[in-house]
Amino acid sequence: MAAQTKPRVLVSDKLSETAVQIFRDRGIEVDFEPNLGKDKDRLLEVIGQYDGLAIRSNTKVTEKIIAAATNLKVIGRAGIGVDNVDIPEASKKGIIVMNTPFGNSITTAEHAIAMMFAVARQIPEANASTHAGKWEKSKFMGVELYNKTLGVIGAGNIGGIVCDRAVGLKMKVVAYDPFLSEERATQLGVTKVELDELLARADFITLHVPMTDKTRNILSRENIAKTKKGVRIINCARGGLVDEDALAEALTSGHVAGAALDVFAVEPATESPLFNMPNVVCTPHLGASTTEAQENVALQVAEQMSDYLLTGAVTNALNMPSVTAEEAAVMGPWIKLAGHLGNFAGQMTEEPVRAINVLYDGAPSRMNLKALDCAVIAGILKSANPDVNLVSAPIVAKERGIKLSTTTQEKAGAFDGYIKITVVTDKRERSLAGTVFSDGKPRFIQIKGINIDAEIGEHMLYTTNEDVPGIIGLLGATMGKNGVNIANFTLGRSGVGQDAIALLYLDQALDQKVVETLEGTGMFQQVRPLKFEVA
Numbered sequence: 359m360a361a362q363t364k365p366r367v368l369v370s371d372k373l374s375e376t377a378v379q380i381f382r383d384r385g386i387e388v389d390f391e392p393n394l395g396k397d398k399d400r401l402l403e404v405i406g407q408y409d410g411l412a413i414r415s416n417t418k419v420t421e422k423i424i425a426a427a428t429n430l431k432v433i434g435r436a437g438i439g440v441d442n443v444d445i446p447e448a449s450k451k452g453i454i455v456m457n458t459p460f461g462n463s464i465t466t467a468e469h470a471i472a473m474m475f476a477v478a479r480q481i482p483e484a485n486a487s488t489h490a491g492k493w494e495k496s497k498f499m500g501v502e503l504y505n506k507t508l509g510v511i512g513a514g515n516i517g518g519i520v521c522d523r524a525v526g527l528k529m530k531v532v533a534y535d536p537f538l539s540e541e542r543a544t545q546l547g548v549t550k551v552e553l554d555e556l557l558a559r560a561d562f563i564t565l566h567v568p569m570t571d572k573t574r575n576i577l578s579r580e581n582i583a584k585t586k587k588g589v590r591i592i593n594c595a596r597g598g599l600v601d602e603d604a605l606a607e608a609l610t611s612g613h614v615a616g617a618a619l620d621v622f623a624v625e626p627a628t629e630s631p632l633f634n635m636p637n638v639v640c641t642p643h644l645g646a647s648t649t650e651a652q653e654n655v656a657l658q659v660a661e662q663m664s665d666y667l668l669t670g671a672v673t674n675a676l677n678m679p680s681v682t683a684e685e686a687a688v689m690g691p692w693i694k695l696a697g698h699l700g701n702f703a704g705q706m707t708e709e710p711v712r713a714i715n716v717l718y719d720g721a722p723s724r725m726n727l728k729a730l731d732c733a734v735i736a737g738i739l740k741s742a743n744p745d746v747n748l749v750s751a752p753i754v755a756k757e758r759g760i761k762l763s764t765t766t767q768e769k770a771g772a773f774d775g776y777i778k779i780t781v782v783t784d785k786r787e788r789s790l791a792g793t794v795f796s797d798g799k800p801r802f803i804q805i806k807g808i809n810i811d812a813e814i815g816e817h818m819l820y821t822t823n824e825d826v827p828g829i830i831g832l833l834g835a836t837m838g839k840n841g842v843n844i845a846n847f848t849l850g851r852s853g854v855g856q857d858a859i860a861l862l863y864l865d866q867a868l869d870q871k872v873v874e875t876l877e878g879t880g881m882f883q884q885v886r887p888l889k890f891e892v893a
Contacts, residue, residue, distance in 0.1 A: 365431075365667040366407065370395035371414035373436060377656035384664040386410075402426050410434065410663050419443040424451055432666050434659040437646065438462060438745065440676060449677045456662050456674050459750055460515060461655035462646035467519035469645045470564050470594040471527075473618035476639045477590050478503055478562075480616070483637065501561075504528050509560030511553070511576060512595065513538045513546065514743065514757060517566030521546045532556050535567075537710055537742055539759030557584040562592065568743050569596040579604035587613055594620040594645045597627075606631035609638065620645050676747045689729065692722050693748075695792045695800035696730045696777055698814050698890055700737020702802070703781040703788055705888050706820070711738060713761040713782040720775030721794075723766035731764060734779055776803060805850070808859055812848040815863035818888040823881055825851045825858040832881060833860060840872045 365386050369378055372392040381388040389408075394401055395417030405411070405427045412434045413419065419433055424447045433443055435457040448455050476482060479500035487494050508524045510517050513533040524531050531548040534556045543550040553576075556563070563585065567573045577591065577600040585591075591614060593600050602623060608614040609632075616637035622630055625643060632638050646652070665671040672678060716734055718727060729748070736751035746754055755762065769775065778791035791804040802812040806822075823829055830849070837844055846863035868887040876885045 365409040367410035367412060367663065367667070368394070368405070368408040369412045370401060370417045371412070371436075372416075373412060373414070373656040373660070374653055376653070377412075377436075377660040380657065380660035381664060384668060386664055386667060398423070405430065410667055412436065412659055412663060413442070415439065415442055417442065419448070421447045424448055424453065427451070427453070432456060432663055434663040436461075436652075436655040436659040445677050454666065454672060454678050455676045456659065456666070456672075457676060458655040458658040458662070459674060459745065460753075461658050462651045463516050463519055465648045465651035466594060466645040467516050467523065467566075468648075469620060469641075470516075470520050470566070470592055471523050473592050473594060473620065473639055473641070474503065474508075474562055474564065474590070477592065477616040477618040477637060480637055482639050503562075505530065506561040507532060507559050509534070509556040509563040510548070511535075511556065511563065511565045512567035513543070513548065514566065514754065516595075517564075518542075518546055518757065520564060520566060521548050529562075532559055535710075535758075536708060537739065537758045537760075539710055539712065542757065542759040553581070554584060557581055558586060560586065560589060562590045564592040565595045565599050567595060567599065568745050569598055570742065570744055572742065574598055575601045577601060577605070579607075582608050582614065585614070588615045590614070590616040590618075592618045594618075597621040597623040597625060603631055606635065609635055674747075674750065678748070689725050691794045691798045691800060692725060692777070693729060693733045695794055696733035696779075697737040698800055698802075699777060699779050699790055699792050700734040701740055701890055702737075702790055702820075702888060703779060704738040704741040706788060706886060707738070707781055707783060709783045709785055711758070711760050711781055711783055713763065714738065714755075715780040715782065716762070716764045717778040717780075717791075718764065718766045718775075719771065719778070720767075720769035720773065722775045722777055723768070727764055727766070730777070731762060734777075735760075735762065738781065773803070778804070802848075802861065805859055805861070806852075806857065808850040808852050808857065810848050810850040810859070810861060812861045813846050813863055814890055814892060815845060816890055816892050817864040817867050818890065819860075819862040819864060819868055820884070820886045820888055821860045821862075821876070821882050822884040823858050823860075824883075825853070825855050826881075829858070829860065829881065832879065833862065833876075836872065836875055837862070837864070840869070840875075842866060842868060842872065 367381050367386055367388045369390045378388055378390045405423055409429055410432045414436050421444050430453050432454045438457055438459045440457055443455055445455050480498045484498040507530045510521055510533040513521055513535040521531050525547040532551045533548045534551055534553045538550050579601055582604050605617055618639040620641045621643055662673045732748040732751050735755050736746050736748050739746040739754055773793045776791050776793040780787055780789040792800055792802045794800050800814055843865040844862055845865055848861045851858035873885050876882055
């Protein structure tokens with residue numbers, strides 16, 4: 359019997375020698391070429407020899423590289439960002455893409471705290487002045503952090519660490535996060551508030567949310583105007599969360615007393631309206647730049663890749679649930695359905711989710727429920743945090759105090775099987791169900807207890823209304839006037855003259871002006887554009 363070939367890994371960016379040694383100690387052949395990632399032609403030439411590729415940010419794993427990677431099974435990114443990896447192409451080739459989403463958390467949180475101290479005491483300017491031979495003691499009058507109110511926008515992994523550190527500094531902490539439960543807030547020692555209250559109360563504001571359509575310019579000109587005069591703003595999360603022009607104007611007027619930014623809307627940031635302004639501290643995206651963080655993510659990615667190549671265990675995968683190859687062939691369409699159901703509910707839910715109840719009927723009840731659960735949770739959380747994936751979803755849900763319960767039953771209806779989810783908040787319960795047809799395509803079959811049969815598309819529109827004549831014509835005419843083509847139109851109602859819903863599958867995204875037009879008719883209770891990943 360021939361000896362089994364050892365897996366072979368290429369490290370094409372600068373990982374620590376300790377991380378490289380992990381591969382060797384686990385019995386994996388490893389080639390450590392830390393500058394190869396910058397040479398795309400050479401990488402293209404050799405990538406076909408390897409089972410695994412360990413990278414940081416310098417290696418660009420493009421469609422062309424993936425096409426040449428004939429033996430590649432896993433790509434491991436030491437860090438959280440995977441913009442340099444073509445994940446859809448990797449998925450098509452069956453290549454798992456892993457990252458290390460929690461390795462930088464403490465480092466990034468500490469940088470935010472350091473930036474808060476720096477702007478509170480004007481340390482960078484005082485340092486420059488003193489180095490210049492001046493002694494301007496009276497010029498740099500700072501403020502204490504003690505007993506001040508810190509507003510934390512986003513109390514997830516990093517934001518939660520910031521809350522903990524701020525409480526230790528004896529600050530009063532208020533947090534805005536739609537997914538923060540009262541139990542988790544109590545555990546952190548913070549007060550959960552709405553965004554407007556946070557803006558009005560906070561002496562310091564720090565941001566710790568991902569960049570989404572909902573969070574883009576969350577500190578807009580309008581919201582900055584709602585802040586307390588003399589507020590100081592810190593952003594070590596993502597560029598684009600703060601309107602930089604509006605912030606510069608507020609600093610000039612004196613409404614904002616200071617700001618500290620580690621991230622910018624355009625990076626590398628070679629110019630900005632905030633540069634060279636008094637009491638504005640700027641650093642070049644250093645949130646994850648500590649020796650410990652870089653070492654941690656390197657060691658973590660080496661362990662994860664080794665586990666997968668040697669045992670098949672999947673950790674922190676961005677494009678695959680933790681299922682076996684045999685299960686994946688059968689479960690694929692059901693995992694997609696579970697994600698679509700969760701994503702639908704997530705896009706419809708703006709208040710904190712307390713619980714998720716899932717019913718598996720028939721065929722899916724006999725599958726790997728853990729993977730299906732992960733898909734449901736990830737779908738729900740993705741609208742608020744696009745970094746959530748099938749592996750990290752349960753961790754994020756646990757952090758936010760979301761309770762998950764599942765029930766299984768034998769086939770009980772007209773379908774071979776279906777999945778029904780119920781999302782519970784303080785204000786309401788929202789239920790919807792779906793199935794997979796024999797063609798392998800997921801479908802929505804029930805919303806709010808109303809039976810439907812809806813194909814799922816990338817761009818959709820969901821409306822609710824009282825069952826009255828004219829709704830179909832109104833929706834069709836409005837779409838037509840605005841050049842929006844309807845691929846599929848599904849209706850349902852609970853009874854004559856009672857609650858009714860419409861679900862439109864559209865060929866393009868819907869402009870906000872079309873939504874506002876429909877809302878302005880007074881005919882609808884809800885008008886909600888939806889987006890699904892259907893590839």
